[in-house]
Amino acid sequence: MNTDTQLTDWREQALQFERQINQTVIGLQPAVRNIILAVFARGHVLLEGNVGVGKTTLLRAVAQGLGGDYQRIEGTIDLMPADLIYYTYLNEQGRPCVDPGPLLKHGDTLATFFFNEINRARPQVHALLLRAMAERSINAFNRDYHFPHIQVFADRNRVEKEETFELPAAAKDRFMMEINIDMPRGDTELDELMFNPRFHDTDRLVAGVANSGIYYRLNELAQTLQQHIQTSPKLHAYALSLWKATHQPQQYGVQLSDVEMPQLLMAGASPRGMSYLIRAAKTRAWLEQRDHVLPEDLQAVFPVCMTHRLFLNPMYAYRKEQLLPELIEGILDQVAAP
Amino acid sequence: MRILLIMVLSLLGCSGSIDEPVSYFNVETPRPFGYVNGDEIPQRIIIETRSGISLQPGSLPVKGQINRWLNLNRVTVKQTGQRYQIDLLYQVFYAPLEVKSLTLPGFTVQLSQGEKSISQNVPAWTFTLSPLRELVVRQSEQGEYMRPDSPPPLLANTQALYGLAASLSVAVLIAVYLAYLYGCFSGMSRRTLFKRTLRKLAGLSEADMEQALTVVHHALNSLNGQPLFLNRLGEFYRRNPQYLQINSQLAWFFNYSNRYFFSDAMIAVAQDLQQLKELCEQCRKIERGSR
Numbered sequence: 001m002n003t004d005t006q007l008t009d010w011r012e013q014a015l016q017f018e019r020q021i022n023q024t025v026i027g028l029q030p031a032v033r034n035i036i037l038a039v040f041a042r043g044h045v046l047l048e049g050n051v052g053v054g055k056t057t058l059l060r061a062v063a064q065g066l067g068g069d070y071q072r073i074e075g076t077i078d079l080m081p082a083d084l085i086y087y088t089y090l091n092e093q094g095r096p097c098v099d100p101g102p103l104l105k106h107g108d109t110l111a112t113f114f115f116n117e118i119n120r121a122r123p124q125v126h127a128l129l130l131r132a133m134a135e136r137s138i139n140a141f142n143r144d145y146h147f148p149h150i151q152v153f154a155d156r157n158r159v160e161k162e163e164t165f166e167l168p169a170a171a172k173d174r175f176m177m178e179i180n181i182d183m184p185r186g187d188t189e190l191d192e193l194m195f196n197p198r199f200h201d202t203d204r205l206v207a208g209v210a211n212s213g214i215y216y217r218l219n220e221l222a223q224t225l226q227q228h229i230q231t232s233p234k235l236h237a238y239a240l241s242l243w244k245a246t247h248q249p250q251q252y253g254v255q256l257s258d259v260e261m262p263q264l265l266m267a268g269a270s271p272r273g274m275s276y277l278i279r280a281a282k283t284r285a286w287l288e289q290r291d292h293v294l295p296e297d298l299q300a301v302f303p304v305c306m307t308h309r310l311f312l313n314p315m316y317a318y319r320k321e322q323l324l325p326e327l328i329e330g331i332l333d334q335v336a337a338p
Numbered sequence: 339m340r341i342l343l344i345m346v347l348s349l350l351g352c353s354g355s356i357d358e359p360v361s362y363f364n365v366e367t368p369r370p371f372g373y374v375n376g377d378e379i380p381q382r383i384i385i386e387t388r389s390g391i392s393l394q395p396g397s398l399p400v401k402g403q404i405n406r407w408l409n410l411n412r413v414t415v416k417q418t419g420q421r422y423q424i425d426l427l428y429q430v431f432y433a434p435l436e437v438k439s440l441t442l443p444g445f446t447v448q449l450s451q452g453e454k455s456i457s458q459n460v461p462a463w464t465f466t467l468s469p470l471r472e473l474v475v476r477q478s479e480q481g482e483y484m485r486p487d488s489p490p491p492l493l494a495n496t497q498a499l500y501g502l503a504a505s506l507s508v509a510v511l512i513a514v515y516l517a518y519l520y521g522c523f524s525g526m527s528r529r530t531l532f533k534r535t536l537r538k539l540a541g542l543s544e545a546d547m548e549q550a551l552t553v554v555h556h557a558l559n560s561l562n563g564q565p566l567f568l569n570r571l572g573e574f575y576r577r578n579p580q581y582l583q584i585n586s587q588l589a590w591f592f593n594y595s596n597r598y599f600f601s602d603a604m605i606a607v608a609q610d611l612q613q614l615k616e617l618c619e620q621c622r623k624i625e626r627g628s629r
Contacts, residue, residue, distance in 0.1 A: 230602065234599040234600060295600070
């Protein structure tokens with residue numbers, strides 16, 4: 001089977017998988033598309049949204065559909081790094097035992113690791129997670145454990161700020177995308193969510209997602225895909241302009257109201273962020289049945305890949321929710337290609 | 339002979355005595371009527387004397403109040419040789435109830451010749467003074483009895499107005515030029531956008547396809563006010579609905595440009611350039627409003 005056919009087959013599976021998720025979690029099509037992109041680009045995903053809008057259900061459905069070994073942990077204020085690695089207990093014979101924790105339990109077949117309410121965990125836990133996410137390995141019991149297939153999904157709600165720890169910039173940067181989950185807008189969807197009993201029992205709903213069993217081949221696919229999809233010199237120039245614009249938006253004519261543009265940003269996008277952006281854009285081009293990346297691919301993934309990587313000056317941080325989307329939109333509106 | 343003698347004697351009788359100390363005396367006064375309260379009345383007295391006779395200035399009336407209703411405002415004496423010109427300026431402060439005859443009092447001018455003193459009478463001068471306002475109470479209720487003064491005539495300001503108009507026009511011209519430099523007339527340049535684009539395209543061949551596409555992209559970007567992409571055409575049509583009629587050509591352009599710039603290099607043929615020029619001509623027609 002040549003690469004083209006292989007990629008076409010995979011695309012069919014990916015779109016089928018997307019349709020299935022969209023039937024399970026309704027009204028969140030853009031978010032589902034972004035998650036699919038992140039999964040096939042092998043990037044970690046952070047979901048942010050209000051309480052009860054379906055973040056956890058969405059991630060559980062994705063994990064269930066992808067197959068592979070799944071682990072989940074709830075972020076709490078007293079969670080310590082060791083709790084992810086091992087837990088101790090007394091067995092039936094009264095002897096103390098040490099068993100591997102959620103991270104180590106499945107060894108190198110660990111596929112989806114779901115960190116619920118990540119902002120409730122302490123920075124120590126974030127630090128451990130950083131290594132697991134970036135290097136796909138951790139050190140425990142005097143040896144390194146590798147997780148070649150690990151995909152971290154995390155979510156946090158943006159309603160509460162008490163007893164939470166803001167994710168450090170380094171941790172945020174390791175997520176490929178930060179996806180905002182909003183309530184479905186359509187009346188029919190809201191009606192469905194209210195009255196259709198199918199959506200009342202999330203366990204049964206998630207169990208209904210067929211396991212596609214594609215998970216452990218994703219690494220290989222992602223590698224083929226990234227090599228196969230082409231980027232032209234003009235696209236390189238466009239991506240470079242976008243990158244520079246995240247550092248000095250004023251040079252590209254981006255102007256926000258009531259903002260001294262040169263003082264707005266403390267840090268723009270990192271090289272890792274840009275490589276994630278290109279990976280996601282290539283995956284999108286593939287899903288759109290192209291063998292080359294277009295500016296519109298970059299534009300489609302730019303907001304989800306970039307918003308959490310731009311750090312505003314503390315002077316403007318309190319207007320973050322308003323300024324960041326405007327800035328992202330301004331950059332996309334001002335940078336021309338070709 | 340007798341007749342001649344009589345004539346000589348009578349001529350001698352007409353001539354003044356050569357011993358007269360004052361050879362010429364005259365009081366020049368203006369019209370003796372038509373004065374009202376507050377008017378000034380000049381009086382000029384001219385005296386010519388024999389040499390050796392001089393005027394005693396102390397004998398002239400003193401500047402200040404003469405009587406209850408008369409003031410002497412100015413006294414000037416000008417002497418040229420033996421000729422004295424005395425200018426007096428009186429002012430009347432009298433509000434008569436009807437036309438009234440008044441008299442500037444006479445006085446005596448003293449002239450002196452050594453120890454000897456000579457007097458010259460200045461006669462009193464009578465004039466009439468009219469009331470300033472009508473005093474008879476009108477029976478009619480209508481009409482304004484007291485009327486305001488007529489407004490003072492306006493000063494001619496035509497020149498100032500011309501100056502103002504000229505400087506304003508210069509200021510407006512400068513402002514317009516400044517606005518042009520700041521790019522405030524983008525709408526104007528927008529109307530000739532595709533004209534310029536067509537001119538640039540005219541010199542290009544299919545070998546310069548990249549340049550040609552870039553030129554058209556720039557034109558569309560400036561028209562849109564921000565970069566225009568295929569997936570933003572809908573928004574563009576909402577702002578510029580007249581371009582909706584060439585939707586298929588625009589879509590062709592963006593797809594072609596995407597293929598040209600972002601996929602594996604493709605060979606441009608002359609027909610593509612021709613199509614590009616046609617698209618520009620359609621845009622030019624829309625821009626001129628003829629389509």
